[in-house]
Amino acid sequence: MEAKIGRLVESVGSFFSGGSDTIPWCSRDIIAGCEREVAEAATEEQRNDSLMRLSWALVHSKNQDDVNRGLGMLEASLDQSSSPLQTREKLYLLAVGHYRNGDYPRSRQLVDRCLEIQPDWRQALSLRKAIEDKIAKDGLIGIGIATTAVGLLVGGIAAIAARKK
Template sequence: MDGKFGKFFDSVGNLFTGGDHLPWCDPDVTAGCEREVAEAEKNASDEQRSESIMRLSWALVHSRRPDDVQRGIAMLEASLPRSKIPLKVREELYLLAVGLYRSGDYTRSRQLVERALEIAPDWRQALTLKKAIEDKITKDGMIGIGIAATAVGLLAGGIVAALSTRKK
Protein backbone atom coordinates (compact mmCIF):
# COMPACT_ATOMS: atom_id res chain seq x y z
CA MET A 1 0.00 0.00 0.00
CA ASP A 2 2.84 2.39 0.85
CA GLY A 3 4.29 1.77 -2.61
CA LYS A 4 1.07 2.97 -4.24
CA PHE A 5 1.07 6.15 -2.18
CA GLY A 6 4.73 6.73 -3.01
CA LYS A 7 4.04 6.37 -6.73
CA PHE A 8 1.06 8.69 -6.43
CA PHE A 9 3.08 11.40 -4.67
CA ASP A 10 5.95 10.97 -7.14
CA SER A 11 3.56 11.43 -10.05
CA VAL A 12 2.00 14.51 -8.44
CA GLY A 13 5.49 15.89 -7.79
CA ASN A 14 6.49 15.19 -11.39
CA LEU A 15 3.38 17.03 -12.55
CA PHE A 16 4.74 20.24 -11.05
CA THR A 17 8.47 19.70 -11.58
CA GLY A 18 8.43 18.32 -15.10
CA GLY A 19 10.05 15.03 -13.94
CA ASP A 20 11.56 13.67 -17.16
CA HIS A 21 14.57 11.41 -16.83
CA LEU A 22 16.50 12.58 -19.88
CA PRO A 23 20.13 13.45 -19.25
CA TRP A 24 21.53 16.95 -19.50
CA CYS A 25 24.88 17.77 -21.04
CA ASP A 26 27.42 20.18 -19.58
CA PRO A 27 28.82 22.99 -21.75
CA ASP A 28 32.31 21.50 -21.28
CA VAL A 29 31.22 18.25 -22.93
CA THR A 30 29.64 20.17 -25.80
CA ALA A 31 32.83 22.20 -26.28
CA GLY A 32 34.86 18.98 -26.28
CA CYS A 33 32.60 17.49 -28.95
CA GLU A 34 32.94 20.64 -31.05
CA ARG A 35 36.75 20.37 -30.84
CA GLU A 36 36.50 16.69 -31.79
CA VAL A 37 34.41 17.52 -34.87
CA ALA A 38 36.84 20.28 -35.90
CA GLU A 39 39.74 17.85 -35.57
CA ALA A 40 37.87 15.13 -37.46
CA GLU A 41 37.21 17.56 -40.32
CA LYS A 42 40.98 17.91 -40.79
CA ASN A 43 42.26 14.38 -40.64
CA ALA A 44 39.68 11.66 -40.01
CA SER A 45 37.83 9.16 -42.14
CA ASP A 46 34.21 9.76 -43.14
CA GLU A 47 33.06 7.23 -40.53
CA GLN A 48 35.03 8.92 -37.74
CA ARG A 49 33.74 12.33 -38.82
CA SER A 50 30.17 11.00 -38.83
CA GLU A 51 30.58 9.54 -35.33
CA SER A 52 31.99 12.84 -34.06
CA ILE A 53 29.05 14.73 -35.52
CA MET A 54 26.60 12.29 -33.88
CA ARG A 55 28.29 12.84 -30.49
CA LEU A 56 28.07 16.61 -30.99
CA SER A 57 24.40 16.31 -31.98
CA TRP A 58 23.75 14.29 -28.82
CA ALA A 59 25.50 16.90 -26.68
CA LEU A 60 23.63 19.78 -28.31
CA VAL A 61 20.11 18.36 -27.96
CA HIS A 62 20.85 17.44 -24.33
CA SER A 63 22.17 20.91 -23.53
CA ARG A 64 20.41 23.27 -21.13
CA ARG A 65 21.04 26.12 -23.58
CA PRO A 66 18.15 26.65 -26.01
CA ASP A 67 20.47 27.89 -28.76
CA ASP A 68 22.53 24.67 -28.50
CA VAL A 69 19.35 22.59 -28.72
CA GLN A 70 18.31 24.50 -31.85
CA ARG A 71 21.76 23.91 -33.41
CA GLY A 72 21.44 20.20 -32.65
CA ILE A 73 17.98 20.09 -34.22
CA ALA A 74 19.27 21.83 -37.36
CA MET A 75 22.23 19.42 -37.63
CA LEU A 76 20.00 16.38 -37.27
CA GLU A 77 17.37 17.69 -39.71
CA ALA A 78 20.13 18.21 -42.28
CA SER A 79 21.65 14.78 -41.66
CA LEU A 80 18.51 12.64 -41.50
CA PRO A 81 17.58 12.67 -45.21
CA ARG A 82 21.07 11.39 -46.11
CA SER A 83 20.99 8.51 -43.63
CA LYS A 84 20.29 5.09 -45.10
CA ILE A 85 21.38 2.68 -42.34
CA PRO A 86 18.37 1.84 -40.11
CA LEU A 87 20.38 2.00 -36.87
CA LYS A 88 21.68 5.48 -37.74
CA VAL A 89 18.21 6.63 -38.82
CA ARG A 90 16.82 5.36 -35.51
CA GLU A 91 19.48 7.27 -33.54
CA GLU A 92 18.93 10.48 -35.50
CA LEU A 93 15.14 10.26 -35.16
CA TYR A 94 15.51 9.75 -31.42
CA LEU A 95 17.97 12.62 -30.97
CA LEU A 96 15.82 14.92 -33.09
CA ALA A 97 12.81 13.92 -30.94
CA VAL A 98 14.83 14.79 -27.80
CA GLY A 99 15.71 18.20 -29.24
CA LEU A 100 12.11 18.93 -30.19
CA TYR A 101 10.94 17.78 -26.76
CA ARG A 102 13.45 20.09 -25.10
CA SER A 103 12.32 22.97 -27.31
CA GLY A 104 8.63 22.36 -26.53
CA ASP A 105 7.45 20.89 -29.86
CA TYR A 106 5.83 17.84 -28.26
CA THR A 107 3.63 16.84 -31.19
CA ARG A 108 6.48 16.61 -33.65
CA SER A 109 8.71 15.01 -31.03
CA ARG A 110 6.12 12.28 -30.46
CA GLN A 111 5.83 11.64 -34.23
CA LEU A 112 9.60 11.19 -34.53
CA VAL A 113 9.96 8.95 -31.49
CA GLU A 114 7.15 6.78 -32.88
CA ARG A 115 9.07 6.50 -36.16
CA ALA A 116 12.15 5.43 -34.18
CA LEU A 117 10.03 2.84 -32.38
CA GLU A 118 8.88 1.46 -35.74
CA ILE A 119 12.53 0.61 -36.38
CA ALA A 120 13.19 -0.70 -32.84
CA PRO A 121 9.91 -1.33 -30.96
CA ASP A 122 11.55 -2.40 -27.68
CA TRP A 123 14.08 0.45 -27.46
CA ARG A 124 13.92 1.56 -23.83
CA GLN A 125 15.29 5.08 -24.38
CA ALA A 126 12.68 5.82 -27.02
CA LEU A 127 9.90 4.32 -24.89
CA THR A 128 11.02 6.49 -21.95
CA LEU A 129 11.04 9.60 -24.16
CA LYS A 130 7.60 8.74 -25.54
CA LYS A 131 6.24 8.49 -21.98
CA ALA A 132 7.87 11.81 -21.03
CA ILE A 133 6.30 13.45 -24.10
CA GLU A 134 2.85 12.03 -23.34
CA ASP A 135 3.16 13.08 -19.68
CA LYS A 136 4.12 16.61 -20.75
CA ILE A 137 1.21 16.83 -23.21
CA THR A 138 -1.17 15.63 -20.47
CA LYS A 139 0.29 18.09 -17.95
CA ASP A 140 0.04 21.01 -20.39
CA GLY A 141 -3.57 20.03 -21.15
CA MET A 142 -4.43 19.93 -17.44
CA ILE A 143 -2.84 23.34 -16.91
CA GLY A 144 -4.79 24.72 -19.87
CA ILE A 145 -8.04 23.32 -18.49
CA GLY A 146 -7.20 24.83 -15.08
CA ILE A 147 -6.57 28.24 -16.61
CA ALA A 148 -9.79 28.06 -18.62
CA ALA A 149 -11.78 26.99 -15.55
CA THR A 150 -10.29 29.84 -13.53
CA ALA A 151 -11.16 32.33 -16.26
CA VAL A 152 -14.74 31.04 -16.44
CA GLY A 153 -14.98 31.23 -12.63
CA LEU A 154 -13.73 34.80 -12.59
CA LEU A 155 -16.09 35.79 -15.38
CA ALA A 156 -19.05 34.15 -13.61
CA GLY A 157 -18.04 35.83 -10.35
CA GLY A 158 -17.87 39.17 -12.11
CA ILE A 159 -21.30 38.68 -13.63
CA VAL A 160 -22.80 37.68 -10.28
CA ALA A 161 -21.17 40.69 -8.60
CA ALA A 162 -22.46 43.03 -11.31
CA LEU A 163 -25.98 41.62 -11.08
CA SER A 164 -26.02 41.79 -7.30
CA THR A 165 -25.03 45.47 -7.32
CA ARG A 166 -27.76 46.24 -9.88
CA LYS A 167 -30.49 44.71 -7.71
CA LYS A 168 -29.68 47.00 -4.79
Protein backbone atom coordinates (compact mmCIF):
# COMPACT_ATOMS: atom_id res chain seq x y z
CA MET A 1 0.00 0.00 0.00
CA GLU A 2 2.83 2.42 0.89
CA ALA A 3 4.49 1.75 -2.48
CA LYS A 4 1.27 2.64 -4.33
CA ILE A 5 0.91 5.88 -2.36
CA GLY A 6 4.57 6.68 -3.03
CA ARG A 7 4.11 6.20 -6.80
CA LEU A 8 0.98 8.35 -6.72
CA VAL A 9 2.76 11.17 -4.87
CA GLU A 10 5.72 10.89 -7.28
CA SER A 11 3.48 11.04 -10.37
CA VAL A 12 1.57 14.06 -9.02
CA GLY A 13 4.88 15.78 -8.21
CA SER A 14 6.17 14.99 -11.70
CA PHE A 15 2.98 16.41 -13.23
CA PHE A 16 3.28 19.71 -11.38
CA SER A 17 7.05 20.05 -11.80
CA GLY A 18 6.94 19.39 -15.52
CA GLY A 19 8.72 16.03 -15.33
CA SER A 20 8.24 15.44 -19.07
CA ASP A 21 10.60 18.27 -20.06
CA THR A 22 13.40 16.63 -22.06
CA ILE A 23 15.11 19.84 -23.17
CA PRO A 24 18.64 19.95 -21.75
CA TRP A 25 19.83 22.56 -19.28
CA CYS A 26 23.14 24.36 -19.57
CA SER A 27 25.46 25.30 -16.72
CA ARG A 28 27.09 28.64 -16.06
CA ASP A 29 30.52 27.06 -16.70
CA ILE A 30 29.56 26.09 -20.24
CA ILE A 31 28.22 29.58 -20.90
CA ALA A 32 31.49 31.09 -19.63
CA GLY A 33 33.45 28.76 -21.92
CA CYS A 34 31.32 29.81 -24.90
CA GLU A 35 31.88 33.48 -24.03
CA ARG A 36 35.65 32.90 -23.99
CA GLU A 37 35.39 31.11 -27.33
CA VAL A 38 33.61 34.12 -28.86
CA ALA A 39 36.27 36.49 -27.49
CA GLU A 40 39.11 34.33 -28.85
CA ALA A 41 37.63 33.72 -32.33
CA ALA A 42 40.21 34.55 -34.98
CA THR A 43 37.96 34.71 -38.06
CA GLU A 44 34.44 35.92 -38.75
CA GLU A 45 33.33 32.35 -39.45
CA GLN A 46 34.74 31.14 -36.11
CA ARG A 47 33.05 34.05 -34.38
CA ASN A 48 29.68 33.24 -35.97
CA ASP A 49 29.99 29.56 -35.00
CA SER A 50 30.97 30.56 -31.46
CA LEU A 51 28.03 32.96 -31.23
CA MET A 52 25.64 30.16 -32.24
CA ARG A 53 27.07 27.91 -29.50
CA LEU A 54 26.80 30.76 -27.00
CA SER A 55 23.19 31.40 -28.05
CA TRP A 56 22.44 27.69 -27.61
CA ALA A 57 23.98 27.71 -24.13
CA LEU A 58 22.15 30.87 -23.08
CA VAL A 59 18.64 29.73 -24.08
CA HIS A 60 19.26 26.40 -22.31
CA SER A 61 20.27 28.13 -19.07
CA LYS A 62 18.26 27.98 -15.85
CA ASN A 63 18.94 31.69 -15.38
CA GLN A 64 16.22 33.82 -16.97
CA ASP A 65 18.61 36.72 -17.64
CA ASP A 66 20.80 34.33 -19.67
CA VAL A 67 17.76 33.07 -21.59
CA ASN A 68 16.69 36.64 -22.38
CA ARG A 69 20.21 37.53 -23.49
CA GLY A 70 20.24 34.51 -25.80
CA LEU A 71 16.86 35.50 -27.21
CA GLY A 72 18.15 39.01 -27.94
CA MET A 73 21.25 37.67 -29.70
CA LEU A 74 19.21 35.27 -31.82
CA GLU A 75 16.58 37.85 -32.78
CA ALA A 76 19.31 40.31 -33.79
CA SER A 77 21.03 37.71 -35.99
CA LEU A 78 17.99 36.00 -37.52
CA ASP A 79 17.92 38.24 -40.62
CA GLN A 80 21.62 37.53 -41.20
CA SER A 81 21.13 33.78 -41.63
CA SER A 82 22.97 32.52 -44.68
CA SER A 83 20.93 29.35 -45.28
CA PRO A 84 17.56 27.73 -44.51
CA LEU A 85 19.40 25.35 -42.17
CA GLN A 86 20.83 28.26 -40.17
CA THR A 87 17.41 29.96 -40.09
CA ARG A 88 15.87 26.70 -38.85
CA GLU A 89 18.49 26.43 -36.08
CA LYS A 90 17.92 30.00 -34.92
CA LEU A 91 14.14 29.63 -34.99
CA TYR A 92 14.46 26.47 -32.92
CA LEU A 93 16.69 28.16 -30.35
CA LEU A 94 14.26 31.09 -30.18
CA ALA A 95 11.45 28.58 -29.58
CA VAL A 96 13.48 26.97 -26.77
CA GLY A 97 14.10 30.37 -25.17
CA HIS A 98 10.43 31.34 -25.27
CA TYR A 99 9.54 27.89 -23.91
CA ARG A 100 11.95 28.42 -21.00
CA ASN A 101 10.33 31.82 -20.35
CA GLY A 102 6.85 30.26 -20.31
CA ASP A 103 5.68 31.98 -23.52
CA TYR A 104 4.28 28.78 -24.98
CA PRO A 105 2.17 30.34 -27.78
CA ARG A 106 5.21 32.20 -29.16
CA SER A 107 7.36 29.10 -28.75
CA ARG A 108 4.81 27.01 -30.65
CA GLN A 109 4.67 29.60 -33.44
CA LEU A 110 8.46 29.52 -33.83
CA VAL A 111 8.72 25.73 -33.74
CA ASP A 112 6.00 25.55 -36.40
CA ARG A 113 8.16 27.81 -38.60
CA CYS A 114 11.05 25.35 -38.07
CA LEU A 115 8.81 22.51 -39.16
CA GLU A 116 7.86 24.44 -42.31
CA ILE A 117 11.56 24.36 -43.23
CA GLN A 118 12.05 20.70 -42.24
CA PRO A 119 8.79 18.90 -41.38
CA ASP A 120 10.44 15.72 -40.07
CA TRP A 121 12.99 17.35 -37.74
CA ARG A 122 12.77 15.21 -34.59
CA GLN A 123 14.17 17.86 -32.26
CA ALA A 124 11.51 20.37 -33.29
CA LEU A 125 8.79 17.73 -33.13
CA SER A 126 9.91 16.84 -29.60
CA LEU A 127 9.83 20.51 -28.55
CA ARG A 128 6.38 20.93 -30.10
CA LYS A 129 5.11 17.98 -28.03
CA ALA A 130 6.64 19.49 -24.86
CA ILE A 131 4.93 22.83 -25.66
CA GLU A 132 1.56 21.15 -26.26
CA ASP A 133 1.94 19.18 -22.99
CA LYS A 134 2.69 22.40 -21.06
CA ILE A 135 -0.26 24.22 -22.61
CA ALA A 136 -2.59 21.31 -21.77
CA LYS A 137 -1.21 21.00 -18.21
CA ASP A 138 -1.51 24.75 -17.59
CA GLY A 139 -5.11 24.59 -18.80
CA LEU A 140 -5.89 21.73 -16.43
CA ILE A 141 -4.28 23.53 -13.50
CA GLY A 142 -6.26 26.68 -14.35
CA ILE A 143 -9.49 24.70 -14.47
CA GLY A 144 -8.63 23.09 -11.12
CA ILE A 145 -7.95 26.45 -9.49
CA ALA A 146 -11.18 27.92 -10.88
CA THR A 147 -13.19 24.90 -9.72
CA THR A 148 -11.69 25.14 -6.23
CA ALA A 149 -12.46 28.88 -6.06
CA VAL A 150 -16.08 28.29 -7.10
CA GLY A 151 -16.37 25.48 -4.54
CA LEU A 152 -15.05 27.72 -1.77
CA LEU A 153 -17.40 30.53 -2.80
CA VAL A 154 -20.44 28.23 -2.86
CA GLY A 155 -19.38 26.72 0.48
CA GLY A 156 -19.01 30.20 1.99
CA ILE A 157 -22.44 31.26 0.74
CA ALA A 158 -23.98 28.03 2.09
CA ALA A 159 -22.32 28.62 5.49
CA ILE A 160 -23.65 32.18 5.65
CA ALA A 161 -27.12 31.03 4.68
CA ALA A 162 -27.03 28.32 7.35
CA ARG A 163 -26.08 30.85 10.04
CA LYS A 164 -28.96 33.16 9.12
CA LYS A 165 -31.54 30.40 9.73
